[in-house]
Amino acid sequence: MKIWHSTTFRFAALVFLFQIVAAAVLLLGPALLLRSQSHADAVAVAVTLRDDLLDAYNEGGEPAISRAIDAKVSRRIERASVLFLANPDGTRLTGNLDSLPPDLTPGAPYALEKLPRSGHTAPEAMLIQSVRLRDGSILVTGTVVETERQVLALLERTSMIALALSVVFAAFAAYVSTRLILNRLRASVATLRDVREGRLSRRVPADDTGDAFALLGSEVNQALDRMAALNDELKLATDALAHDLKSPLTRMRAALDRAAQHVEDPLAQPFVDQALTESERLMAIVETALSITRAEAGMGRESLADADLSELLETVAEIYAPMVEDQGRAIVVVAPAALHMRVHRQLLDQALGNLVDNTLKYGAGTITLSLVPEADGAAVVVADEGPGIAPERREQALRRFTRLDEARGGWGAGLGLSLVQAVAHLHGGTVDLRDAAPGLAVRIRLVEPPPRA
Known part of the structure; x- marks a missing residue:
């Protein structure tokens, strides 16, 4: 700008x-x-x-x-x-x-x-x-x-000198006035930045001056109080949703397993198998949707723990290596010997697994898992050599339940990239879809959280 x-x-x-x-x-x-x-x-x-x-x-x-x-x-x-x-x-x-x-x-x-x-x-x-x-x-x-x-010439010269000095004083007055305003706004901006990074208990310090900036701070605090209340309600709702949906789904899956064991009609077996597959897919969709909702709400920051990101990428590559080799492809890791950060290990594993699954379904060529250290954190990049995603459709690909035309042959629900984005937000970062020339490169930026008190 x-x-x-x-x-x-x-x-x-x-x-x-x-x-x-x-x-x-x-x-x-x-x-x-x-x-x-x-x-x-x-x-x-x-x-x-x-x-x-x-x-x-x-x-x-x-x-x-x-x-x-x-x-x-x-x-x-x-x-x-x-x-x-x-x-x-x-x-x-x-x-x-x-x-x-x-x-x-x-x-x-x-x-x-x-x-x-x-x-x-x-x-x-x-x-x-x-x-x-x-x-x-x-x-x-x-x-x-x-x-x-x-006399008039002397007066004019004196006036011009005074005018030149007034330019300096005017610049100083403009600087001081803007600094006063910025200083008055600094508390509100710092509070909102901390809240964005997950410290939801932060509030703007009390201000008894009664001016417009005090009113702004009061409104910010009220908005944050309301957001905290809604966040608590969301947590209760998601926990209740998880309990209400997972229990009947688990019972349905158990019933289907028993039915599959006792089915005698060969013609009915394919239908029972299809029901089992769809129940697995439904369970995965519910689990992923709940993970996205909780990550976007900041739930899970209390579970951040120190982890070696290089070792994490090696583990993901080792898990998916057999499936990659079955397709005649390769998966490689490009990372420093060790890079430690506080992360949510389970959600980051799930996000990287989703990206590797996508490259197996829709990509081609070698899958590369890269780790790039940054000043305030690190960036994890998953790239392949497939057709990629057109630039004008990349924003759409990050939305929930969005399946691009190239992916319609799969059975996913369009939540993979949404989960990746939610996990990045949980870690104070962002997700970028880039051209790998050829292929698609998904870059997850992770920001190092402040040390816990």
Whole structure:
């Protein structure tokens, strides 16, 4: 699964995004507002200065506006003012600029330029505008904004540094928030994992906070209590079923045995033999179904005991060797010298026997029993060289009472692979049906249970 599909990742990303957006608004917003306000104030000052000079020009013409400019410049009435008057051809008449700024269109809005004023060595940022007077002369007015721009630049640099730091803090906040949630869920997850592995008495520790996680833990505990009650009821039901079915089946088998001994009509003998065969099959089906039900319910984990899996495979191969040889085939074991694990010996023997029976009925070639050690347990593989099972039908083959078309010639009830899967679940593992190229390989993964208290 891709990490960005994870709810935890998306929650962390959402916290991170909200933190960054909030920091950007709080840090960059004031800087943008100050820049906009500073620009508006500078333009307002320049407009006032321009209007005063135009009033002087309207009253006394070019001499009056020249005197007004000289007065403002010489007396420094406006220390940040930009004043310049030029002839129609651009020649300087008066002001605190040395020449007419290039590319300054008369009547255009105030533009930001960086020019030196008379008596100043360094260029300064200024907002200026030019106006063409009635006689063709050009009036340039404006205001110096160098100090304001330096302050705003410093503020923006500080805001960017703070924003960069906020990215680190937002990532830390996202990490901490997700870890808090995962830590709150850890008890419930650990409890469910233990229950899955067979420790049905585990419960989520009591939580008095009353939040959503406490409610989740309470619901998990109630569900586990209900499951434990149902498991106890199932155990009672299966025990009763075993007693109720096996007893009449045993009596029926005994009656058929006596009938077979006293039958005198040769024509009736085949029917009695068939009844005996069907009774054996019925007994096997009941025993297998009960074993599957109990294994899936976790019954039998208390019977796990240390066993040498290598020796177990050798024993299975030795038992089935005569039947394999009768078919002109071979059975081999590929396993380390010894590998000990706690397993349910009887059920594992039965599961492996079912797999070998299947290879004898439906497989071909050499039967290979393999044992592969793993970090947390071991894997037992039973493989043959027959036609195998098509990939799209392997899941169906693991269901109860399922008989594939290739197996319809046999007399099984379709419980062999279901029992194998139930035994694997009893040992905390899984069953995989794989292509042996050619043939079918059934891999039973067994997980080493935790040591008993």
